[in-house]
Each structure stands twice: as structure tokens, then as C-alpha cells.
Amino acid sequence: MQTNLPQDLLDTVSGKRADEILRACVHCGFCNATCPTYQLLGDELDGPRGRIYLIKGMLETGTGHSTVQTHLDRCLTCRACEPSCPSGVAYGELLEIGRDTLARHRRRPLLERLTRVALVHVVSRPALFRILVRLGAWIRWALPERLRGLLPAAPAGIRERSPREVVDVKRRVVVLEGCVQRVATPASNAALRRLLQDNDIGVLEISGEQCCGGLALHLGQTERAHQSMRRNIAALVGAGDGGETILSSASGCGVTVKDYGRLLAEDPLWSRKARRVAERTLDVAEFVDREQLRLRRDARFTRVAWQAPCTLQHGQGISGTVEGLLERAGYQLLPVAEPDACCGSAGSYAALQPEISQALRERKLTALLALEPDVIATANVGCQMHLGAATDVPVLHWLELVTGRP
Ligand code: SF4
Ligand code: SF4
Incomplete structure (x- = not known):
């Protein structure tokens, strides 16, 4: 694709990078075939090719009009378009630059601005989010559908008792608890700790874990996102000096933490630490598979429908690993139609684009429930809450299925 970005933009790192990405696109449109919107x-304009044109126009003219905003807002950031692109266009990275540019060029109406700031402030602060979730549990029945999916279906904010600390361990890891996950689905973190304990692996406790920054990043609040990342890196770098593996069990957080090196590459004070943290981070499925940890089946369930979060399969490029682990634990994996399809959760998307989000969820649930599973397994707290709000079939983190009953 020919580009004509202004020289002052090309002189910046992000402008130069946007130009490289745009030039790689040959506008073939193959990516549209895998785009949920x-x-x-x-x-x-609701497909990746159209959005790439919109971002190109915005960067070339320096103006972001309402059409650009509408169609960029409708993008789920699922990155399902990336694997289907023959030219290797880094769409997710271009979208980040596009959203950041748009946020600087176009002021949203007051209510939208407040909603977006509130989402980041409340959801990324566990203490505040816990209060909201407890309140939500009382008035859940009265909430509009768009908000119900953002709150856990079960009585919320209850911390599962962690297993006793393992003293005699061969090694230790650092566990990212996630700001939303630790409040909304604490059973996931408790399951991970049980699994590690079962395999004589200790947990190196960290204090000061912060939001990974992913939520603010997707909303175009780049500086706020970078601040969260720096605080998180400070906590993680301080956690031991043995270079212990950092485990992420919420794929939406993992995809961001693994990208810290790129995201803070221009920050002279933090780039090296950011790279180091990113290199040490693994999704828990990669770790369990690599270390061949012992797994136990939960006898309540046999037939499992697996929902692969976009942040796991497209963002982190991990496909087939969890499925293999569930089978090794003794489950029957059901062949779910359209396994690449997004469930419509996408972080704050479910609250900001409720119609599209619910339509995608309906389609996803139809596929997941078609073969009458005992349970739906997933790997991200957002997908778990979003799907769980619309079905009576239990939706659990896969870790809960491989650690036996609590
Ligand atoms: S598939 Fe790749 S090259 Fe083709 S239009 Fe989409 S982004 Fe551009
Ligand atoms: S990230 Fe997802 S929704 Fe956005 S353009 Fe790509 S495939 Fe479509």
C-alpha cells in the first residue's frame, strides 16, 4: 500500500512503525474472512482492511472524524485477522497507534469520556472493583444485560482459601493474580496454587501487583496504560532475584505482559526491565505442558467444550495446548464448531458495544452448547464472566478442571 504520512510523523518511532505496517498491506481482503465484526x-469499514484505510487516512491528514471513531470502537482487538494475512500485517499494533492518535485528535462526548475513565479506574483497582461486585450481586436482577455480563454470576468477592504454603519446594514461581480475576473469579487463582502445591512448586509472593495495563491500552489511554505497566514491572522485578518464571493464568493479562518489551521500548528508564519481565512471563498452560505437571480430573465433569480466548490463540499464539492438557487429565473434548470465533467479551467491549458483543456471544454459545457439554472451559476471566452470564452450564477456568475438587 502506498502511503503519504507527513514527515514530522515519520520522524517519530510510532509514525515510522505505522508506515511500515501500512506498506506491508496489499489490500487483498483475506483478513475480512476471519473478522467477527x-x-x-x-x-x-467494520473489517480489518477498511479499518486499516481509516487509520491510514487519519495519520496522513492528521484529523480523526467520527467515522474513524465508530469503526475503530467496534473492533474487538481480537486479532483474528492477523493469522489470515499473507503479508504478516501487524494489525493489532497499528490499531494501538490508531487509537492513541484518535484519542489525541478527537474529544469524545462527556458521558463517553466518563464511562471510559470509570471503567479503567474501577475495574483495575481490586478494592474498588470488589465493592462494586458485592453491590452488583445484590441488585444483579435489576441490572441491564450489558452490565450483568461484567459481574460474576456466583456470589462475588469471596476469596477462596489458598492451600497451605509449601515449605519444602524444589523451585518457586511468581503468580500474577490479575486485578479482575482475583476479585471476580478467585477460584482460578486458588486452583493454580493447588496445582503448584500438588507438584511441589512454591509461590514467591509479590506485593504491589498492578493492573497489567491492557484495559487502558485498548481504550486508547496509552499514558495511563504505560503507568500501570511501570508499576507492575516495579513489583515483578522486585520479586526475587533468581529470574523466576512469572505465570499468568488470565490470557488477557498474559498477552499484555508478554508484550511489555515492545510497549515500553521507547522508555529509556524502563525498557530493559520491561523486556526482562516479558521474557520471564509464560501463560500457565505453557508452563504446565513444558513441566509435565501432574493433573487430576474433577469427577463431576466428563464432556468439555473448550472456548479458546482470542488473547490466548491469536494474541499469544497458543493453540492446542490447553486441549491437550484437558485430555491428559481424562476429559472428553467435544469438537466445537468455529473454534476460532470470538465470544464478544473483549475486556470492556461488552459494556461499550453491547449489541455486537451479545450477538457474538449468542453465536459462540450456540456452538459451545451444541453437543451438550457438562462444562465449558476457558482461560480468561472476561470470557468466563461474559459466557457464564448467559448459560446455566458451568463456565470455568480450565485450571479448575485439572486440580480435582477444592
Ligand atoms: S489480509 Fe493482510 S494484506 Fe490483505 S488486506 Fe488484510 S491486512 Fe492487508
Ligand atoms: S482485531 Fe478482530 S474485530 Fe478487529 S479487525 Fe481484526 S479480526 Fe476484526
């Missing part, structure tokens, strides 16, 4: 809405 294009499939649902059928509008070229």
Missing part, C-alpha cells in the same frame, strides 16, 4: 455487520 465484518462477518456480523457486513460493512467493509
Whole structure:
């Protein structure tokens, strides 16, 4: 694709990078075939190729009009378009630059601004989010559908008792608890600790873990996102000096932490530490698979429908690993149709784009429930809450299925 970005933009790192990405696109449109919003809405501007054109126009003219905002807001950041691109266009990275540019060029109406700031402030602060979740549990029945999916289906904010600390261990790891996960689905973190204990692996406790920054990043609040990342890195770098592996069990957080090196590459004070943290981080599935940890089946369930979060399969490029672990634990994996399809959760998307989000969830649940599973397994707290709000079939983190009953 030919580009004509202004020289002052090309002189910046992000402008130069945007130009490289844009030039790699040959506008073939193969990416549209795997884009959930294009499939649902059928509008070229709601597919990756159209959005790439919109971002190109914005960067070339230095103006962000309402059409750009509408169609960039509708993007789920699922990155399902990336694997289907023959030219290797880094769409997710371009979208980040596009959203950041848009946020600087275009002021949203007051209510939208407040909603977006509140989402980041409340959801990324466990103490505040816990209060909201407890309140939500009382008035859940009265909440509109768009908000119900953001709150856990079970009585919330209850911390599961962690297993006793392992003293005699061969090694230790650092566990990222996640700001939303530790409040909304504490059973996931408790399951991970049980699994580690079962395998004589200790947990190196960290204090000061912060939001990974992913939520603010997706909303175009780049500086706020970078601040969260720096605080998180400070906590993680301080956690031991043995270079212990950092485990992430919420794939939406893992995809961001693994990208810290790129995201803070221009920060002279933090780039090296950011790279180091990113290199030490693994999704828990990679770790369990690599270390061949002992797994136990939960006898309540046999037939499992697996929902692969976009942040796991497209963002982190991990496909087939959890499925293999569930089978090794003794479960029957059901062949779910359209396994690449997004469930529509996408972080704050479910609250900001409720119609598209719910339409995608309906389609996903139809596929997941078609073969009558005992349980739906997933790897991200957002997907778990979003799907769980619309079905009576239990939706659990896969870790809960491989650690036996608590
Ligand atoms: S598939 Fe890749 S090269 Fe083709 S239009 Fe999409 S982003 Fe551009
Ligand atoms: S990230 Fe997802 S929703 Fe956005 S353009 Fe790519 S495939 Fe479509």
C-alpha cells in the first residue's frame, strides 16, 4: 500500500512503525474472512482492511472524524485477522497507534469520556472493583444485560482459601493474580496454587501487583496504560532475584505482559526491565505442558467444550495446548464448531458495544452448547464472566478442571 504520512510523523518511532505496517498491506481482503465484526455487520469499514484505510487516512491528514471513531470502537482487538494475512500485517499494533492518535485528535462526548475513565479506574483497582461486585450481586436482577455480563454470576468477592504454603519446594514461581480475576473469579487463582502445591512448586509472593495495563491500552489511554505497566514491572522485578518464571493464568493479562518489551521500548528508564519481565512471563498452560505437571480430573465433569480466548490463540499464539492438557487429565473434548470465533467479551467491549458483543456471544454459545457439554472451559476471566452470564452450564477456568475438587 502506498502511503503519504507527513514527515514530522515519520520522524517519530510510532509514525515510522505505522508506515511500515501500512506498506506491508496489499489490500487483498483475506483478513475480512476471519473478522467477527465484518462477518456480523457486513460493512467493509467494520473489517480489518477498511479499518486499516481509516487509520491510514487519519495519520496522513492528521484529523480523526467520527467515522474513524465508530469503526475503530467496534473492533474487538481480537486479532483474528492477523493469522489470515499473507503479508504478516501487524494489525493489532497499528490499531494501538490508531487509537492513541484518535484519542489525541478527537474529544469524545462527556458521558463517553466518563464511562471510559470509570471503567479503567474501577475495574483495575481490586478494592474498588470488589465493592462494586458485592453491590452488583445484590441488585444483579435489576441490572441491564450489558452490565450483568461484567459481574460474576456466583456470589462475588469471596476469596477462596489458598492451600497451605509449601515449605519444602524444589523451585518457586511468581503468580500474577490479575486485578479482575482475583476479585471476580478467585477460584482460578486458588486452583493454580493447588496445582503448584500438588507438584511441589512454591509461590514467591509479590506485593504491589498492578493492573497489567491492557484495559487502558485498548481504550486508547496509552499514558495511563504505560503507568500501570511501570508499576507492575516495579513489583515483578522486585520479586526475587533468581529470574523466576512469572505465570499468568488470565490470557488477557498474559498477552499484555508478554508484550511489555515492545510497549515500553521507547522508555529509556524502563525498557530493559520491561523486556526482562516479558521474557520471564509464560501463560500457565505453557508452563504446565513444558513441566509435565501432574493433573487430576474433577469427577463431576466428563464432556468439555473448550472456548479458546482470542488473547490466548491469536494474541499469544497458543493453540492446542490447553486441549491437550484437558485430555491428559481424562476429559472428553467435544469438537466445537468455529473454534476460532470470538465470544464478544473483549475486556470492556461488552459494556461499550453491547449489541455486537451479545450477538457474538449468542453465536459462540450456540456452538459451545451444541453437543451438550457438562462444562465449558476457558482461560480468561472476561470470557468466563461474559459466557457464564448467559448459560446455566458451568463456565470455568480450565485450571479448575485439572486440580480435582477444592
Ligand atoms: S489480509 Fe493482510 S494484506 Fe490483505 S488486506 Fe488484510 S491486512 Fe492487508
Ligand atoms: S482485531 Fe478482530 S474485530 Fe478487529 S479487525 Fe481484526 S479480526 Fe476484526
